[in-house]
Amino acid sequence: MDAKRYAPATQRNREPILEVLQKYLSPQGNILEIASGTGEHAVFFASRFPDCQWYPSDRDAELRASIIDWSKECPADNLHSPLEIDASTDNWSIETADITINAIVNINMIHISPYSACEGLMAGAGRILPTDGILYLYGPYKREGKHTSSSNEAFDKSLRDQNSQWGVRQLEDVIAVAEANNLALKQVIAMPANNLSVVFSKK
Numbered sequence: 001m002d003a004k005r006y007a008p009a010t011q012r013n014r015e016p017i018l019e020v021l022q023k024y025l026s027p028q029g030n031i032l033e034i035a036s037g038t039g040e041h042a043v044f045f046a047s048r049f050p051d052c053q054w055y056p057s058d059r060d061a062e063l064r065a066s067i068i069d070w071s072k073e074c075p076a077d078n079l080h081s082p083l084e085i086d087a088s089t090d091n092w093s094i095e096t097a098d099i100t101i102n103a104i105v106n107i108n109m110i111h112i113s114p115y116s117a118c119e120g121l122m123a124g125a126g127r128i129l130p131t132d133g134i135l136y137l138y139g140p141y142k143r144e145g146k147h148t149s150s151s152n153e154a155f156d157k158s159l160r161d162q163n164s165q166w167g168v169r170q171l172e173d174v175i176a177v178a179e180a181n182n183l184a185l186k187q188v189i190a191m192p193a194n195n196l197s198v199v200f201s202k203k
């Protein structure tokens with residue numbers, strides 16, 4: 001049975017995200033994607049970074065199966081099998097491998113998970129990235145206590161209605177958690193549909 005899942009947003013946001021990744025990620029190295037979801041981003045980005053090794057991951061087994069089936073449909077030599085990683089834990093499976101992860105990519109996770117996932121992501125990035133390693137985040141944010149659009153405000157409410165621990169995060173809070181884990185803010189980039197790319201580098 002085909003385990004592929006579909007997330008239509010990936011088709012809309014992958015090109016603008018690629019443009020930012022090509023600017024901030026080195027064309028060579030090892031890239032860990034935390035919360036790869038369906039795997040549609042992983043197959044797309046792996047083929048656009050042919051000289052990098054792309055390591056997708058998700059904590060959800062059904063999504064890891066989807067990533068495997070997307071990888072079969074769109075094979076790439078540099079795309080690895082999905083790892084089981086729950087960002088909120090303090091010992092990610094990749095840490096036992098003898099690999100230097102040069103960049104971590106995390107798209108649309110921190111508002112659709114408890115805040116412990118954001119905190120764990122920052123702690124993990126602080127643990128595993130080398131100096132100048134990049135952490136890339138994409139998603140909607142509140143800025144200085146306010147939503148940046150009425151659509152983000154409505155989205156935030158719908159998230160909180162689904163799960164009281166979910167919700168659009170405050171950019172300044174996320175930057176503070178990053179700083180506490182030796183991750184310096186490098187750039188905030190406005191993206192289509194009121195999203196942001198937020199780029200950190202390891203001190």
Ligand SMILES: C[S@@+](CC[C@H](N)C(=O)[O-])C[C@H]1O[C@@H](n2cnc3c(N)ncnc32)[C@H](O)[C@@H]1O
Pocket residue numbers: 007010034035036037038041058059060063085086087088106107108109112113114117
């Ligand atoms: C909205 S989806 C985004 C998936 C994908 N990045 C995308 O843009 O299509 C949120 C993802 O976060 C994952 N997730 C939620 N909490 C997580 C955690 N603590 N650790 C790792 N992944 C998590 C879910 O399994 C899901 O794949």
